[in-house]
Amino acid sequence: MSGGDSTKTKFFTESNIKNWKKVNFFLEGQFYKYKIKTQKNKIIMACEEIFVNICKYAYKNTGQVEITLDFDDKTAKIEIADSGIAFDPLSFCADKEIDKDYKERKIGGMGIYMVKNTMDKLEYKRKDSKNYFLMFKNLC
Amino acid sequence: MEISLDKKNNEIIFNISGKIDTQTSPKLQEIIDSEFNSEIKKVTIDLRFVNYISSAGLRVLFYLQKQMVKKNLEDNMEIINVNPGVKEIFDITGFSDFLKIKIIDI
Numbered sequence: 001m002s003g004g005d006s007t008k009t010k011f012f013t014e015s016n017i018k019n020w021k022k023v024n025f026f027l028e029g030q031f032y033k034y035k036i037k038t039q040k041n042k043i044i045m046a047c048e049e050i051f052v053n054i055c056k057y058a059y060k061n062t063g064q065v066e067i068t069l070d071f072d073d074k075t076a077k078i079e080i081a082d083s084g085i086a087f088d089p090l091s092f093c094a095d096k097e098i099d100k101d102y103k104e105r106k107i108g109g110m111g112i113y114m115v116k117n118t119m120d121k122l123e124y125k126r127k128d129s130k131n132y133f134l135m136f137k138n139l140c
Numbered sequence: 141m142e143i144s145l146d147k148k149n150n151e152i153i154f155n156i157s158g159k160i161d162t163q164t165s166p167k168l169q170e171i172i173d174s175e176f177n178s179e180i181k182k183v184t185i186d187l188r189f190v191n192y193i194s195s196a197g198l199r200v201l202f203y204l205q206k207q208m209v210k211k212n213l214e215d216n217m218e219i220i221n222v223n224p225g226v227k228e229i230f231d232i233t234g235f236s237d238f239l240k241i242k243i244i245d246i
Contacts, residue, residue, distance in 0.1 A: 020162045041192050041225050048194045052162050102238040103209060107202050110233055111195035117232045 006072040007034065015055045015062045015082065023051055023067060030069055036076070039137050042118045043076055046135055049111035050080045050089060058084025058131065071139075078135045087131055088124040090116065143171055150181035157189030160197030168200050176204070181213060188221035188244060193229055205239060218242065 011026045013019045027047060031040045047067065054065050063083055070077040093116055094109030116122065121136040141164035146153040152175060160168065176183075183204060201219070208217045218240045222230070227243055230236045 017162060024159075024161070024163070045192065045194050045229070048162055048196075052196070098234045102202075102205070102234070107195075107199050110198060114195060114229065114232060 006070065008068060008070045011067045011069075013065055013067075015059055015065050015084070017052060017055045019055075019065075020048060020051060023047065026067070027069070030071075034071055036071065036139060038139055039076065043078065043135075043137050046115045046119055046137075047078060047080065049115050050133055050135075052111065053089050053092065054080065054082045054084065054131075058082045058087060074138060074140055076137045076139055078137075080133045080135075081130055083130050086126050089133055090122065090124060141167065143168060145171070145175060147175075150179055151184065152176070152180050152182070153184040153186060155186045155188075159192040160190060160200070161192065161194045162196045165196040165200050168197070169203070172200065172204055176207060181211075181216060183208060183217040185217075185219045186221050187219060187223065187226060191223050191225055193226050195233075198229070198233060198235060201235070201239065215240070221245075 009030055011023065013022055024044065027044050031037070031044075051065060051067075055062075059082070066079075066081040068079040068081075070079070089112050092109050093112045094106070095113065097105050097109060098113060115135065119135045120138050123134040125132045141156065141158035141160060144155045146155070154171075156168070158164065185201070185204075205214065205217055208214050220242045221244045222241050223244055227236070227241065230239065230241060
């Protein structure tokens with residue numbers, strides 16, 4: 001991308017784990033389109049963890065998930081929104097599990113821990129009965 | 141994701157390629173369940189062609205390591221040819237502390 005350009009793309013899907021395949025396809029396509037290679041796998045991994053979390057916990061059955069990708073020269077900004085129960089993914093982080101002996105360790109919450117430790121900045125907000133989770137990753 | 145298996149004596153080698161994620165890890169789990177039996181004394185997982193792993197994939201490796209612990213053979217599981225991006229995930233999550241990992245020769 002050339003100087004100062006910013007591009008925004010949205011993807012909508014139902015909160016079903018089976019739809020990760022479609023989300024992954026969308027993300028791979030966008031990275032390819034904008035020729036972004038650095039940090040690609042980390043960003044896709046973070047999206048997977050948050051998407052799967054929404055599929056498991058946000059809705060009683062299923063509901064909509066919106067993923068917005070916003071790239072500029074230096075930063076990827078990813079927003080993942082749902083209309084499920086108020087829910088901050090960061091509260092599910094397995095910080096305490098990581099230091100335990102692995103034989104005692106529980107595996108839940110590790111996905112969020114990975115997001116927290118690979119992205120540069122995270123924000124959660126609840127607005128108009130929706131959850132918005134924002135992730136920022138420096139592309140340089 | 142593609143998986144091929146080599147079995148020799150009491151050793152099993154999983155050669156995996158592609159992504160180990162939410163979509164593909166159930167298949168890996170299924171293959172482990174059908175191939176991992178009481179006779180197995182050594183497990184090698186070759187990740188040469190894997191450049192992506194999410195927590196769903198880590199869960200499967202964790203499960204396999206725990207099966208080896210149950211047999212008192214925890215030192216006989218090895219993950220080889222690990223790419224830098226995957227190694228970073230193992231480091232972040234502390235998996236590098238308890239899995240035997242060999243990074244890829246480039």
